[in-house]
Amino acid sequence: MTSTTSIGNLLVANRGEIARRVFRTCRELGIATTAVHSDPDADAPHVREADAAVRLPGAAPADTYLRGDSIVRAALAAGADAVHPGYGFLSESAEFAQAVLDAGLVWVGPPPAAIAAMGSKTAAKRLMAAAGVPVLGALAEPTEADLPVLVKAAAGGGGRGMRVVHRLADLPGELAAAGVEAAKAFGSDEVFCERYLPTGRHVEVQLLADAHGTVWAVGDRDCSLQRRHQKVIEEAPAPGLPAEVRAELHAAAVTAARTIGYVGAGTAEFLLDEDGRFYFLEMNTRLQVEHPVTEALTGLDLVALQLAVAEGEELPPLPPASRGHAIEARLYAEDPAKDWRPATGTLHCLELTVPHQEFTGGGGGPEGSGVRLDSGVAAGSEVTPHYDAMLAKVIAWAPTRAAAARRLADALARARIHGPSTNRESLVRALRHPAFLAGHLHTGFLAEHAAELTPPDAGGAGRAALAAALADAAARRTALPSGWRNLPSQPQLKRYRADDGTESEVRYRLTRAGLRAEDHPDVELVSAAPESVVLSEGGVRRRYHVTRYGDRVYVDTPAGGTALTALPRFPDPTVRTEPGALLAPMPGTVLRTTAVAGDTVTAGQPLLVLEAMKMEHRVTAPADGVLVELRATPGQQVEPGTLLAVVKSPQESPQESRQDD
Incomplete structure (x- = not known):
């Protein structure tokens, strides 16, 4: 069909x-x-890949990517004739x-x-209920x-402004x-309550509509x-849905889209209860983060279709059929050993070692x-504290669900990820978990199996x-292997700490007879x-790929990777942390304090x-005691390790605490 508009230069807000x-679709x-x-x-990579770039002065989203006036001026200054909002930020404004x-x-x-x-x-929800779409009503x-x-939060999602409450x-x-939290993230402090279904399923339908009356449920x-x-793991199609439920969804x-005169790509989200009944949750009026799984099943380029619809083109009557499973x-920068707190730092390497494509493909075609x-x-x-902690999305397609899960788990396990801590190991274990493979899915899955996913x-x-x-x-040796002697000698000693806090002390000798490792007597060096x-x-032989950046060491195998910090052979006895000290776990901003110095506090009290990283994180009392110091103040910018507060046991007086400083 002939377009009514032709896009020549696209700004992505x-x-x-x-x-x-x-940008990948635009280049094509x-x-x-x-x-x-x-x-x-x-x-950043997105800046380097664009034909032109415009600076938004500042760092915080409120000063940059949430400034619609600045973005419109940037588009006009750069000669762009169209704007794509992406997802998040102003995409639903x-x-x-x-x-x-x-x-x-x-x-x-x-x-x-x-x-x-x-x-x-x-x-x-009120609008959808009037249109006959089942809803999970708000509780007044x-x-x-x-x-x-x-x-x-009434005006947004992504976990911001959401709380599960068990006591009135x-x-x-x-x-x-x-x-x-909602006001800071979305510009509106409106919140509401709805019934919480701890074992409900979150299922959504990909929509695409043109300006000529065609609406696809893709x-x-x-x-x-x-x-x-x-969301952590998404898949298409939703497994285990009866055909009649899928058709009704x-x-x-489609009814939701037609009710509001929708045009473009969007997603209707539903919650399924244990009896298979579904309820409308919300409609995301933008492209979803998880759109690649739909592309892998259908061969569609949803971004290209967004652009075609914006240019006035008409969609065919029906979308293409889906095949296989995706x-x-x-992959998030977060620390499993510290209650999944967002992690920051330099990303030295992010590389899939299996055959793959970037931003395209992954489906079942001959080129995929x-x-x-x-x-x-x-x-x-x-990786900074200013933005979302997601590093990447890894997508796998296969003819069956089991094969797709196996392919994705293997790709993640073999990946080389050198930098901040990630949830990679948890993802691999979830994809290989018997309950996941059996299709026993619900929103409490990760919490229910937490011990098995982070053993x-x-x-x-x-x-x-x-x-x-x-x-x-090997890197240090010259003519002879390091540690090799004609006569018996003391073993070489090296110490490492894993990201979960586990410390390993390695004592070994390299002799004419080979490796002698005191902690691993049955291991031979090949x-x-x-x-x-x-x-x-x-x-059984195994190869370990070792990469070092300063005192950080990454050891990769086909079964997964381990991040280590090389420690000094003999710890400095003068370095210690004040007992009861609460240190900033990450760079961020102090939003508010909920106690004052001198308060008696209980373990776990905020x-x-x-x-x-766009989320709120509570710092809680490590044990029952007295809050003898509170150094944090609202608005304060803190770096990891900044002393925020000190909690002492009830038996210790403030005077004793000061004498220990």
Whole structure:
């Protein structure tokens, strides 16, 4: 069909992975690209890949990617004629969409009126109920019979402004805290309560509609595996749905789109209870993070279709059929050993060692490798506290669900990820878990199986430390191997600490007879080079790839990777941490304090709240005691290790505490 508009230069009002994803399609279509960037993102991959880039002065999202006026000016200055919002930030702002249109630019998204209709979850539910779509209604005044309830932000998602409340006494405080968080994230402090279904399933339908009356339901996805209400693993199609339920879901999603005159790509999200009944949750009036699994099944390029619809093209009557199964895993920079707190630092390497494609493919066609990587970072990128902690999405397609899970788990396990701690190991274990493979999915899955997904180390760190020590010896040796002597000598000693806090002390000798490792007497050294060590144990050889950046050492095997910190042989006895000291676990901003010096506190009691990577993080008392010091103040910027507070046991007086300083 002939387009009524032709896009020549597209500005993406976003950053990271989604900006790169849109730019990839633009390059294929011959459309020029313009990026915007904050100061921390000045050298980010999405900036380097664009044809032009415009600076948004500042670092915080409120000063940069959430400034619609600045972004419109950037588009006009760069000569762009269209704006794609990506997801997050201003992607669901009706005001921003209208500002783009008022500036004479093409808006690659739904009409502002459609965005506004779905902008408030409470108003959207009322509208959908009137249209005959089943909804899980908001609770005006929750009672004991309604517990537990879920507090949600009316104007946004992604886990911000969400709280599960089990006691009515806690509800007022959680409503207030959720409102504050929602206002900072979405510009609205409106929150509401709905019934919480701890074993419900989160299922959504991909929609695509044109301006000529055609609405596609492009299959469905299950997004039930979540942590803190943020999606972690998504797949398509949603497994185990009866055919009649799937058909009703798709019909309800199409009704939702037609009710508001929707145009473009969007997603209708539903919650399924244990009896298979579904309820409308919300409609995301934008492209979803998990859209690649739908692309892998159908062969569609959803971004290209967004652009075609924005240019006025008409969709065919029906979408293409789906085939096979696709699963996506979100790789986050977070520390499992510290309650999954977001992690920051330099990303030295992010590399899939299996055949894969970037931002495209992954499907079952002859050109597809079956594995796809969508990432907003590259080697050398700084993971900062200013933005979301997601590093990448890894997507696998296969003819069956079991084969897709196996392919994805293997790709993640073999990946080389050198930098901040990640959830890689948890993802691999979840994809291989019997309950996941059996399709027993619900939003509490990760919490229910937490002990199995993050088990204690079973000796892997010790062998990785031995390989690291031998690689270090190989790098240092000259004519003879390090530690080799004609006469008996003291063993070589090296110490390492894994990210979960496990410390390994490696004592070994390299003699004429071979390796003598005191902690691993049955391990034989086959070969050692600075970047590769081969060890044999019980007749089985294994290769360890070793990479070092300063005192950080990464040991990779086909079964997974281990990150280590090389420690001094003899710890400095003068270095210690004040007992009861609470240190900042990450860089961030102190939002508020909830106690004052001199208070008697109990273990687990919140003392202050930090904001980092778009989320709030509570710092709690480590034990019962007295809060003798509170150094944190609202608005204070802190770095990891900053002393925030000190809690002493009730038996210790403030005078004794000061004498210990």
